[in-house]
Amino acid sequence: MASDTASTTDERTMIEERVEALLASHPPATTPEHEFWGAQFDHGLAWVQHPEGYGGCGVSPRWQAEVDRRIEQAGGSTRNRYINVLGIGMGAGTIMEHGTEDQQRRWLRPMFACEEIWCQMFSEPGAGSDLAALATSAKRDGDHWIVNGQKVWTTLAHLATWGLLVARTDPDVPKHAGLTYFVVDMDSDGVDVRPLHQITGEAEFNEVYLTDVRIPDEHRVGDVGQGWKVAMTTLMNERVAIGGGVQPRGEGAIRQAVEVWQTHHGADGDPAQRDELLRLWVEAEALRLTSTRAKEAATHGTPGPEGSTAKLHWADLNKAITSFTIDLLGPEGMTYPGGYRFTRPEETATRTTSPHKAFLRARANSIEGGTSEVMKNILGERVLGLPGEPRTDKNQPWREVPRS
């Protein structure tokens, strides 16, 4: 990495001092997690790029990784970023950019301390890839809004205090123009959260039915009709959050494939299967190196296309690896150890997932967070500069656009 310039040296010193102060006043070993995270917020170390008083200290966001690393080294927990991922990873940036000062003061600290969990209500049964076509309506009623509709794929909704919501406030203008962004109190009357069971049987996600839900206008984020723009901020933050980490070599799905190879086949294994295992291993390593390269480019401020290709590449590869792992299991691949359970999945599912569950779960990789088809459109149009398709739905009033 290039050596620090003068100003980054100052920033480094400031960061180090703040971390030391935090760890001195709130020793991780003896401080309850929520309290520690609150203090971290107060020390300006929650989102370092935020201004003072809003959980930050106004430096480049790349220092955050350094802060987190030091906290973890000192035995502190950063798992709030995981527990409250939709709030801390996506909601906070949105509220900072588009929220009022009152909203920022009210929501950010309890969010970071995980005293209040957040969820995101964007997708609908009729609006998946075509998010801007969403139909949930919000109608003004004095200083309140009355919301009706149905949202799907809302992770954490069953635990959340607050929900990020995009709703249609004007059906008579083109679809992107008629949306407004709100924060919903998930305890409001008319909010009905139901588990959504997936192909593993478990309910990792929820459906949320909204029936005459009243939202005070002060919980609107951004102007009326600006909901698409605000939602884009949330989604941009999502991509940053996803692209953040680089796993060690051989981690993830390929680790399980290698383990099954070693336990079930090994030196006597079929050479055709060994070649396929190695093909996948090579591809996983190629992807990992690309993520490393992307991360390095990002810290040097010259990100190239390598950053935007990772999600697409990973989705296809993860499906291929997890499916091949089942083939490696042979007859055991016809089983589902433990059977199907119609419960909520455990929190730390990723580490302990069986190859069988991983195989089923992976089918969603090329759908969630943007289908592979949509990702390819984005890469083709934004990175490669290819023209878009003829669109009929962009300028027509939403009310007149065909929907299913």
Next chain:
Amino acid sequence: MASDTASTTDERTMIEERVEALLASHPPATTPEHEFWGAQFDHGLAWVQHPEGYGGCGVSPRWQAEVDRRIEQAGGSTRNRYINVLGIGMGAGTIMEHGTEDQQRRWLRPMFACEEIWCQMFSEPGAGSDLAALATSAKRDGDHWIVNGQKVWTTLAHLATWGLLVARTDPDVPKHAGLTYFVVDMDSDGVDVRPLHQITGEAEFNEVYLTDVRIPDEHRVGDVGQGWKVAMTTLMNERVAIGGGVQPRGEGAIRQAVEVWQTHHGADGDPAQRDELLRLWVEAEALRLTSTRAKEAATHGTPGPEGSTAKLHWADLNKAITSFTIDLLGPEGMTYPGGYRFTRPEETATRTTSPHKAFLRARANSIEGGTSEVMKNILGERVLGLPGEPRTDKNQPWREVPRS
């Protein structure tokens, strides 16, 4: 096969009698080919479905295979269907359906006897998949037409007496409506045939430059502005011609792959490569069985989708097999035995082609006769009933449609 009905029994008898008469009056052993084919035409056995006097005897076209089989059994040649494939396979049906009686009388017999070779001038540099966008113009000049433009991929143009041509006679109407179909005397002034060298170095195809070529109006086929409809008849006949034959098991590209496996690898070969060879063998056999099934369905008059999928399947598979064969050759795959020759390929290329040339030649399989992309649109829309894409070029005057 279902047993013959009464009327098919009559047809069979008639066919058998005619073939016997032909073979008796023109013994293949002693009759020159051209003369034999002429007599075959006169006996109504050239295109059995044509009416008497036009090379046929008015029966179902499925009898043709029987006629050809008997002629071959008796030592007669049917290679005129190959030598003059564009005329006999595609032109004849078009002229029968859309031509005048004079045209039919003038052209069909010399065509079948291979006294006159035919070529087809449809594609242009700017009109490949989008054939209806073609730009070659034909302007009326009294009882003639003056043609200017450039055609590509015209097999046999260097040998042809006559060319099937589609040209634009009205640029101010939508593209499909402004076309007219002609037959061009290839010896006319202004017809310039140039070899088009392909990636093997050889010139299997031609470019044809047309500069102020005069065509008498009596060589127009179909009405002015009806060129698209007439051209479709030609292309339909092409598909029938292509889908006709079913190869024996293990023939074609897979035969070469198996041979290379046996000569270069055999029992000690890499199991991963053996598995890949078998995967391709299985797929080739699956395709062959599908062609068999399609042929059977066609003779029973209830063709299903199996008929339209063969070209697409074959193109991809042939590319895969020929490419894998080069991999099987190992270092020898880096060679091009005989070197690149910038000549016309020999007529019977298919039988004697090296794996190397087959590998290069196969790249065109998914382009010629309809790209795989166009074939998938056709299957998706016509067989599966999926809707088409929004089109802007269909109703606009041709002159105003963007082109490259």
Next chain:
Amino acid sequence: MSATTSPAAPVTPDAVTFSLTEEQRLLRSTVRELLTARAGSERVREVMLEHGGFDEPLWSELAQLGLTGLLVPERYGGVGSTFVEASIVLEELGRRLAPVAYLSSAVLGTVAVVRGGSDDQQARILPDVATGAARLALAHLDTAGRLDAPPGIRAARDGDDWVLDGEAGYVIDGQHATHLVVAADTGTGIELFVVAADADGLAREPVEVLDLTRPMATVTAAGMRIGDDARLSAGEPVAALHAALTAATVAIACEQVGGIQHTLEAATAYARERVQFGRAIGSFQAVKHQLADMLVATESARSTAEHAARVLARGDYDELAIAAPLAKSYCSQVYTQAAGDAIQIYGGIGFTWEHDAHLYFKRAKSTRLLLGDPRHQRALVGDALGL
């Protein structure tokens, strides 16, 4: 499944006739109508979650139509049809994922008894199989389900009797069978025994299966004593077992074609109806071309399965050594690809439990691995070809 036939050069087989007779078409529409009425998604889900994956009322209806005894000779109360008729039923069952013991009893068990049993034994067992009153299941694997290992159950001679011990894994419909055909390792070879499923010394434990519409069991024999008349005594037991497994290989391919066809049709219908960005998603080339590829693959898969069924029907065992593994390897590849692609076309809804896509996806994967995966089947093709 070891190739007992002579290696066949890549000679073009005698052409089969793919077209159906009037009777066969009637059979197809009869079965399809029955299953449309009785094996809808709701019923299949009820059976798989609440009845252990066996639909007894549906089985009775199939039996009343004579379908459970299609492959049972007429002299033992069956229909004595060819495998072409069975393939039609199997395709329709596969199309609906109908949870009945057809593969296990009407194919595997029936073929084993027909090929291995004496006239007396057949007369004793098959009439009940034909009426559906008896259901056979085949226990021939070890607990790991290895195809190249001896059976997990051993048989030892003790006077006039046999004593069976050991464990067999992955017994299809094992817990719903009334009788088990047990392939047991005698130390010097294999013998087949037919035993009552509820006999003393025999225990059955359901396997936790990926595909809930196809239950399996682990069968344990502990000092189980049976008379020699339980041993199938006509013909070579290995040949009978091989015949049963080859028939099952073809049967699975036929069943897969039904699932593939359903997958194509359902995904196509969805792509015609589902609108995003103001157009049906099937108008986008990304979806349209995926479905066109699926169509191409479906047609070729069908050809391989129908060919194998006809080759089996006419008893051309040389060709069958190629056609059976070829069909299963190809159909398995196509089914797993198609069922996965369909989920992608459905998008989020295809990932939910309430949508049927996952049932086909699981059936595809499970049948891909059943009796040998595509790689294994391809190796058999290669062996038969001498490659």
Next chain:
Amino acid sequence: MSATTSPAAPVTPDAVTFSLTEEQRLLRSTVRELLTARAGSERVREVMLEHGGFDEPLWSELAQLGLTGLLVPERYGGVGSTFVEASIVLEELGRRLAPVAYLSSAVLGTVAVVRGGSDDQQARILPDVATGAARLALAHLDTAGRLDAPPGIRAARDGDDWVLDGEAGYVIDGQHATHLVVAADTGTGIELFVVAADADGLAREPVEVLDLTRPMATVTAAGMRIGDDARLSAGEPVAALHAALTAATVAIACEQVGGIQHTLEAATAYARERVQFGRAIGSFQAVKHQLADMLVATESARSTAEHAARVLARGDYDELAIAAPLAKSYCSQVYTQAAGDAIQIYGGIGFTWEHDAHLYFKRAKSTRLLLGDPRHQRALVGDALGL
């Protein structure tokens, strides 16, 4: 290429720095400008058809920039750069398919002499290599080009001399080299000899190559007598050969990345311009998604090649045993796929001799097979990983 390094567990390697220094960036733009001016398509075609695939004027210009001696130590008149600099040159050469003897002389030959030659021998040979006046080629295979067979040329001791006999196939740039590095089988092992290409007893015959931009020769030695000072005498010859081949493996991957990148850019530009059905073909998802897939693959291919070059540059031989074959296997797969897909995107014009698409398609296939195909390279990765 046999793994002389210890099997590495899948441990994450020390991270390399992918970013370029200012000097490296300057190097790239210098080379790119030179090749844009001197190695356009017309010139490449002229050289491949009329000059046997070696562009002598371009070679001189590369030499004047010091690029032919990038890997030659400074004390022998070279630049003494790391492999990262060489990888930059290789990528640019691959982007243009520039027909020069870089892989053969500046990589294979240079590394063999640096690793195998005594100081005297290096001082005798390398200064001319650095100036481009001498060009090395490596003759190490048998006539069939088998990687697992002994060299096709044998060396026998005769007094103080050696006598060389036999035939070596697939010698890259063999007919344009001034000197050959011959790996010869002594019966008890391998020795490396440096001999003048026009020496008595040595003959060179061009191979009819698929890729005309990369000439190869068959080299025949017939009773060729040479002194022992021609034998590279420092270090283990097998290790020197292995080092040269490993460096070439990485070099090919870097060159492939250049070709892949060009393929992506050229096909994308065409898809933006070419109009059919009233729209640019790149607006159709069939084309757009194919290019998006190509972009994804290109980025990952680049990562593997750049990583391998950096690992080689820092001399981490344990990691190199993974990184080098990994890069070549992956880049080969991506290149052959991309070059084939590009022809499809171009349509008919891409099938013509006049379009450049086939040159890249042939280079892709040829380099895929050069020094071991992806399957072979993957096996090496597996060996290094202990899988």
